[in-house]
Amino acid sequence: MALKPFLLTMLDQATELCHRLAAHGLVVASDGNASIRTGSGFYITRTRSEFENLTVDDWRWMPVVGAPTTGVSSEWRMHQVIFHQLPQVGAIVHCHPPYATSFAVRGEALDGTLLTETADFGKIAVAAFAAPGSGALAKAVIDDLGATGSACLLQQHGALTIGQTFQEAVQRMERLERLAMVQWLVTAGFPAHQTHE
Template structure:
């Protein structure tokens, strides 16, 4: 798992440069197997460590039963990572960030409506905001699962964003796309009420995204 650990660290470090995170906020994980017959689980960034200081050995392996391997404690948000991997077979990697525009909208507890067709990139015609719960709690994880149902992302009330994808590369790209959409929506709202795409158009866009990026 050494290569996957290094990919995880690289993804975490890229978050600051992309404007997704500052300091030790946020966390990243990727689905993995311990390779020793211990079952499936995931690698996750440790709690309270600057990403620039991370070494491969600092990354925590967590099984889906909640047990861990490694010299560090996992991120305090490990519960919603574990529960998403258990609930969603399509989750290969997860990024949680406190990016400025997503967090601003989350503090207003707003969902993001279909003001732009790229909302469909995340699996539906809106992006929901999960109900508020204290960070690191099972209550927050439960709220996340409800808000992200049928989607690949959601906001977390008074907290930030959460995104998952097939792998670390796609998940990072989706996180950048979500923050971009949040900024666009925020800016549009400064000028007035954005004109929303109707349900029929969003169904058409969703259908087109079903084959987006595939070979002919």
């Protein structure tokens, strides 16, 4: 792929951040996809690509409006609709981190105000269930994110974060998973009526 140097640098950095998500256990196998806006389109990870072994060649460009190019992630609709309807979004990360996904399976929102570093998330709601890869899921996510949201859970599925930059979207995913872990610990994790004698 003959890419201009700045695109190569951008995709190189994004690829390294995908490795970090895998190293931290937020993505296993090919259970995640990510995208970065450039001009009238965006780069998105190819179908069945593994974040752990991702390379610059695993990114595919497709337009914000129009048919997808061959080989893109099966969840391209969700990315395309977000880029189309939310002009401030520069990058999207979607994966199935274990704690966040547990809340998504329970259909229970996360409370960003539990931690100072996630306070700006506010309430992270659960987008209504729709089949992975469907247009209905793309709509549910947009409804959930609204005009100002930065993250949401996908019922029975996983989590999604957006950012102006790829690094911001990745950091939000890392913090969202940490928040979900802490919320679980402070609610389900401690036995009721715990006393120290």
